[in-house]
Amino acid sequence: MSNTPIWSVDEHLDDILGSIRPLEPIELQLADAQGCVLVEDVTVQVSLPPFDNSSMDGYAVRTTDVEGASEDFPAVLTVIGDVAAGSGELPTVGPGEAARIMTGAPLPPGAEAVVPVEWTDGGTGGGAATTMRAASSAPEGAGGEVRVHRPAGAGAHVRSEGSDVKPGDLALEAGTVLGPPQIGLLAAIGRGTVRVRPRPRVVVLSTGSELVQPGEALAHGQIYDSNSFALAAAARDAGAIAYRVGAVTDDADTLRSTIEEQLVRADLLVTTGGVSVGAYDVVKEALSSVGDEDEAGSGIDFRKLAMQPGKPQGFGSIGPDHTPLLALPGNPVSSYVSFELFVRPAIRALMGLTEVNRPTVRAALKADRTLTSPGGRRQFLRGVHDAAAGSVTPVGGSGSHLVAALAQADCLIVVPEDITAAEPGTELDVVLLG
Template identity: 55%
Template sequence: MSDLPASENTNHEGPIAGIGPGLGDGLVSVDWLVDRILETVRPLDAFPQPLMETLGLACAEDVIAPIELPRFDNSAMDGYAVVAADLDDVSEDEPVELPVVGEIGAGKAGLVTMAAGTAVRIMTGAPVPSGCDAVVPYEWTDRGVARVRVRRAPALGQHIRRAGEDVAEGELLVEEGTVLGPRHLGLLAAVGHATVPTRPRPRVVVMSTGAELRDPGTALGHDSIYDSNSYLLAAAARAAGAIAYRVGCVSDEPRAFLDALSDQLVRADLVVTSGGVSQGDYDVVKEALSPLGTVWFGTVGMQPGKPQGFGVVGEDETPIFTLPGNPVSSYISFQNFVLPALRALMGKQPYRRPTQTAQLTRGIGSPEGRRQFLRAVHDVRSVTPIGGPGSHLLGDLAKANALIVVPEEVTSIAAGEQVQVLRLDEEF
């Protein structure tokens, strides 16, 4: 049985209270809905996580270097530690020969000091002995073992990496909010951090509704289709850095839907459903959740993706997004509403995918009062719309790498004009 909270309030149509006026005809704007979402969603609590688990996550606090890098003066070359003054007069025609009094390998620093007039074989990364002020590479010598003949003079300090020249102890290494990449992890490991405080990856439960849905790999009836939305949305969540749990097809009966949802809340930081939010007789998500009083259902001035729902469910007030069932509408809704919420949970900024400007290759039209998102192929400077406006055309969505964003007040844009473009699948 469901443990979702109940409410007598079932009036959730029209503009969202506290956000501002709608666009007319009971519509709210994309921006106003995003604002409400970001007011509701709070970042997950941060905790120290193993270094390799933090790739792609936002650092939750400033990280300071506990040690300097390099930790000690060390050789930048395989060669010989020397006193530079001993080789002032060396040349190809008049090499200088020095006795080799020892050898220092990386991690094997048995010899800690040397005297003038001698040389010590030294490997890259090994600490230079006290008294050494230059390193002669093998290439400048005859690579002698007991004695070495040097044909070229090093400059004072040449081929020695000085302690702290890369990173000073106490230096700011990673600023709070930085999304950690491979180079950050390498630096943090180099100063000895085994863990780093980050917000965890959100756990996203994805549920599809519809009696007509079947799992891929099973037989289809004459009135059934394969469930693509749960795969599409779970993959989008995973691409955004979340942990995705694809529940798959859920019953069209309200009580069964609520029970399935309640069962999933134990592992959810955020829930995404698709289908069942329009005005039909079998819109199970809307029918099941409206009486709770914690989920808003309404219409947004956008195309595709007009019917939307957002709110919280369960004792922990888990955010829930109820997206339309057509795959293109569902995906574009994810990009506009779910993606900012996931980034907010992870403490990543900016929350919304930034737009770029590109030149339109052919003219387009758009309905007044709707922000239209057109599938397109974007290259360096231009963008080309592909496919029709239908929200069921998944093939065109798969070919697209961008969305053209047409503002609500614009009804047509001619070829050659500049348009705003959302690049899909890019890190930001």
């Protein structure tokens, strides 16, 4: 009998997260900061919008001049000029006057509202489309009249200065992941650079002499390498920059040298395969003694977890910088489930995020039979979650090779260690993958 202790899922995750330190902050150009995490609050320095401007193509007017205007009794105003986006000098709108104005153009002095061109006859000398095109090419634009058929209250169709944000407002909090809307806001308030934690660089290696790259011909006994593709995609989905290394053959020296070559571009290493008890479990062979040969504190601990799938796991650090390494099992479902439970949180921790786990909800089991689960192990089944109904339906079986079922799933159904039989309707935790 082996005296190797059995780790719980929570103990293994706590060990990983207790060893991970967020990456050091750097200053990045805005165009390079997408996907990174802010390390400081960003406050607004300029109003947004920076000036009162029109939200429509139309005419800038005084409200008293169009009060009571209708189709039968239009207000007739003298057009004194054009105001285009980016205009510098602006005409002053006086009593009985209007200025043609384009969307985004500053509201000229004297004007209190904008009348959309659709509420007018388009001005003397042509229809609305003709007049507005002419305005684009004739910045002076004085002359002629416009008939306004509807009244406009003060501020109508005007974006007020500072109506979005004002100087001193908090634009973004530290800890915010910078997606497209956040990048857009930073640009809009004039930030050219931002201080962030960089996206972690994750190197994914699969092991096995039987593995062939997709697109190549399969010989007898060979299979396609799906794990490295799935895990690299999962790393990118978690927010990392992923580097996928082609499958390494079952040779400990080759694997070790490959890993050493990858250290230069890795904040985290992930291997898949070769962590069980077979004769060709090269990851254990290559890395089990690394702590004796590298700097003190390095080394990979291979352990058994009370979970299904994904019982064999490895974790530690390697190389002079003590780069974290997670060794995952080789079966596709075991590998992916292990990534979601352990690697994704590690990536999010490197990013400096406080919420590192996928969201978990409770749902009623929807099944046509009782689901069995091994006692003392936490089982993770693939499922489809119905948020509206508050239910979850298993897909596929419990086999760790069922890739097709994994592709249909949008969640993991968690059967805890103390449940060996889950009846239909049983409330269980569900880890949402979408």
